[in-house]
Amino acid sequence: MTATINEAPPVDVTPLATKVARKASSPTGRAFVWLLAALWTVPTMGLLISSFRPEKDIKTTGWWTWFTEPTNVTLDNYSGVLKHQVGGIPFSSFFWNTVRIAIPAAIIPIVIAAFAAYAFSWMKFKGRDVLFVVIVGLMVVPLQMCLIPLLKFFGSNFFPDAFEGTTTIWIAHAIFGMPLAIFLLKNFIGSLPSEVIEAARVDGATHLTIFMKIVLPLSVPALASLAIFQFLWVWNDLLVAKVFGGGVENQPMTVALVDMVGNKGNEWQLLTAGAFVTMIVPLIVFLSLQRFFVRGLLAGSVKG
Amino acid sequence: MSTLRMNNLQKRYDNGFEAVPGLDLEIHDGEFLVLVGPSGCGKSTVLRMVAGLEDISGGELLIDEVVVNGMGPQQRDIAMVFQSYALYPNMTVADNIAFAMKLRKTDKTEMAAKVAEVADLLELTAVLDRKPGQLSGGQRQRVAMGRAIVRNPKLFLMDEPLSNLDAKLRVQTRAEISKLQRRLGVTTMYVTHDQIEAMTMGDRVAVLRRGVLMQCASPTDLYETPQNLFVAQFIGSPSMNVVRGTVSLSGDDIDLKVGAQSIRLSGEAAARLQGLRAYDGRDIAVGIRSEALGGDGTAIVEVNVDLVEMLGSELLVHCTVEAPAVRAIDSGVEISDQRESTIVASLDPRHPVKVGDRVQLTVDTLRMHAFDLETGDAIGRQ
Numbered sequence: 001m002t003a004t005i006n007e008a009p010p011v012d013v014t015p016l017a018t019k020v021a022r023k024a025s026s027p028t029g030r031a032f033v034w035l036l037a038a039l040w041t042v043p044t045m046g047l048l049i050s051s052f053r054p055e056k057d058i059k060t061t062g063w064w065t066w067f068t069e070p071t072n073v074t075l076d077n078y079s080g081v082l083k084h085q086v087g088g089i090p091f092s093s094f095f096w097n098t099v100r101i102a103i104p105a106a107i108i109p110i111v112i113a114a115f116a117a118y119a120f121s122w123m124k125f126k127g128r129d130v131l132f133v134v135i136v137g138l139m140v141v142p143l144q145m146c147l148i149p150l151l152k153f154f155g156s157n158f159f160p161d162a163f164e165g166t167t168t169i170w171i172a173h174a175i176f177g178m179p180l181a182i183f184l185l186k187n188f189i190g191s192l193p194s195e196v197i198e199a200a201r202v203d204g205a206t207h208l209t210i211f212m213k214i215v216l217p218l219s220v221p222a223l224a225s226l227a228i229f230q231f232l233w234v235w236n237d238l239l240v241a242k243v244f245g246g247g248v249e250n251q252p253m254t255v256a257l258v259d260m261v262g263n264k265g266n267e268w269q270l271l272t273a274g275a276f277v278t279m280i281v282p283l284i285v286f287l288s289l290q291r292f293f294v295r296g297l298l299a300g301s302v303k304g
Numbered sequence: 305m306s307t308l309r310m311n312n313l314q315k316r317y318d319n320g321f322e323a324v325p326g327l328d329l330e331i332h333d334g335e336f337l338v339l340v341g342p343s344g345c346g347k348s349t350v351l352r353m354v355a356g357l358e359d360i361s362g363g364e365l366l367i368d369e370v371v372v373n374g375m376g377p378q379q380r381d382i383a384m385v386f387q388s389y390a391l392y393p394n395m396t397v398a399d400n401i402a403f404a405m406k407l408r409k410t411d412k413t414e415m416a417a418k419v420a421e422v423a424d425l426l427e428l429t430a431v432l433d434r435k436p437g438q439l440s441g442g443q444r445q446r447v448a449m450g451r452a453i454v455r456n457p458k459l460f461l462m463d464e465p466l467s468n469l470d471a472k473l474r475v476q477t478r479a480e481i482s483k484l485q486r487r488l489g490v491t492t493m494y495v496t497h498d499q500i501e502a503m504t505m506g507d508r509v510a511v512l513r514r515g516v517l518m519q520c521a522s523p524t525d526l527y528e529t530p531q532n533l534f535v536a537q538f539i540g541s542p543s544m545n546v547v548r549g550t551v552s553l554s555g556d557d558i559d560l561k562v563g564a565q566s567i568r569l570s571g572e573a574a575a576r577l578q579g580l581r582a583y584d585g586r587d588i589a590v591g592i593r594s595e596a597l598g599g600d601g602t603a604i605v606e607v608n609v610d611l612v613e614m615l616g617s618e619l620l621v622h623c624t625v626e627a628p629a630v631r632a633i634d635s636g637v638e639i640s641d642q643r644e645s646t647i648v649a650s651l652d653p654r655h656p657v658k659v660g661d662r663v664q665l666t667v668d669t670l671r672m673h674a675f676d677l678e679t680g681d682a683i684g685r686q
Contacts, residue, residue, distance in 0.1 A: 193388065193390065195386045195387070195388050195390035196390045196391075196392060196393070198355075198357050198377075198384075198386070198390065199384065199386060199390035199391075199392075199451075200392070200403070201356075201357065201376070201377045201378060202355055202356075202357070202377045202378070202382060202383065202384045202461075203378075203383075203403055203404035203407060203451070203455075204377075204378040204404055204407045204408060205378065205403075205407055206378070209407065213392075213403075214392055214394065217394040218393065218394055
């Protein structure tokens with residue numbers, strides 16, 4: 001005798017992300033992902049190869065011809081870049097200028113935004129929600145529209161002269177970076193469990209103590225990922241520095257790069273090497289902090 | 305050592321919702337008071353107002369006879385245990401326990417000694433270096449307790465601290481908390497929705513419904529002489545059986561007609577429910593607990609047995625009686641439109657009753673309750 005057992009069809013509750021991840025790790029999926037990655041990397045690879053080719057080759061043939069004579073490489077472009085001077089200032093000082101600009105310009109807005117995000121999340125004050133909406137709304141204002149008003153302000157009597165130069169660039173970057181930073185950090189800090197904050201208040205902690213001892217340590221992933229964002233953005237910036245930096249002695253590497261092409265339009269082979277010189281630091285930063293980067297992008301979107 | 309007093313304490317939200325319309329309650333020095341009620345009854349709101357985490361809309365809150373309405377939580381010198389424990393995930397167990405002392409700039413050696421003492425008391429010594437994420441639920445609960453007791457606060461506030469534990473651990477921890485509180489003698493306010501927790505732990509239990517205090521009394525009083533239908537049905541498991549009945553007076557005795565049957569109250573039983581004399585010919589709610597059925601008793605009701613549940617120490621018998629059920633609802637009292645209702649009797653486990661039987665149950669008339677059908681108030685000696 002046989003019995004038919006009717007089993008209920010299994011309910012698929014696998015989240016979409018897991019499904020996608022599973023599909024991508026199948027052999028065909030893998031091949032496809034590799035293909036995509038390769039395609040994406042081709043231009044960068046072309047640039048990298050070009051940067052090691054002699055000037056004559058670069059200007060006469062495409063970079064792929066290098067594969068036919070792979071021994072034909074030179075470091076001339078790199079030495080050309082490093083020896084390049086703008087108005088008598090060597091390229092290396094532009095590198096240090098970029099470092100000098102990028103580190104504070106990444107830290108200042110994030111510190112301020114963290115305080116603001118805490119206040120927006122955990123302090124009660126009148127007009128809190130309206131203010132937050134206004135700040136988030138500022139994200140839609142194009143940076144370019146603010147250049148002239150801000151420049152006028154920096155030039156006015158209200159702004160102390162002592163701050164001019166690199167400090168002005170820091171302030172400008174802080175201003176432009178703040179809305180997004182506050183928005184992202186508010187989402188993260190606001191999703192911390194309210195009972196933990198309340199427990200600290202009952203334990204006798206002030207807002208500042210709660211912020212320093214509990215909220216900041218718990219927000220490291222969000223802060224780190226935001227720091228990477230802001231750092232990369234500032235590192236690659238040309239416009240803000242050029243507008244607010246004043247004299248050439250305060251300008252970052254990007255300005256020097258433009259100068260290479262601008263003044264000597266026919267020496268664009270230097271640009272290939274210059275691009276890689278400017279890319280090194282962001283690459284190191286990204287690769288060393290990428291685990292925060294991925295986690296930070298997901299910050300607040302999923303629990304746990 | 306402290307007292308807590310609420311004078312017409314009120315909570316109104318911005319959207320106009322009145323969570324607590326006006327609460328008068330006093331907790332004596334060293335007392336363990338349990339605030340109990342169904343979810344949404346405002347018990348947590350009251351606790352949070354006491355903690356200073358929620359603004360007070362009206363009335364007064366006094367700790368040690370000092371009005372604390374305007375004080376922040378940090379100025380009130382209270383300790384609170386949260387439902388989710390709310391441990392600081394970035395700190396070790398030792399740091400969690402010491403956090404409040406660090407904020408008060410306690411001397412380091414004293415602090416270490418206190419942490420060690422509390423850890424020893426709560427059996428946490430082995431896990432002092434761990435982070436909360438590496439602890440079991442029971443251990444986390446004990447850390448939360450440790451964080452509260454290490455400070456020697458004026459008041460302990462506990463917001464359903466056992467609801468995240470499994471059933472067995474809950475019973476065990478329940479006893480531990482009770483013992484600990486008695487030993488430390490700290491005035492405690494404990495919030496729960498679980499009436500068993502309330503009955504077993506509290507010196508007194510305050511029953512709250514929609515922000516209104518229904519009754520505040522010792523567990524025994526609450527069980528034996530509930531002041532209204534809501535308390536009668538909320539406290540006790542199984543819940544009190546309540547059906548509609550009609551009062552008819554015959555001389556010194558009082559007859560309660562339940563369906564076609566009549567229960568005669570005489571002597572002490574009639575004296576206990578003296579107030580029923582004002583209800584001659586009117587309907588009331590008749591209440592009786594499951595254990596007052598089928599034991600000692602003079603009156604008898606006949607019922608049909610629907611279901612028998614063997615619990616080991618007792619036998620729960622679900623029976624049908626020909627009278628509509630009455631129950632307390634949010635807006636007052638509701639009488640079922642069914643002619644029959646189910647009552648539960650708790651019998652001796654050796655009782656030979658079977659499903660489908662028609663049995664006669666004795667009724668202990670000295671343990672009967674009567675309630676007004678309009679207000680739900682208990683009718684007593686008056």
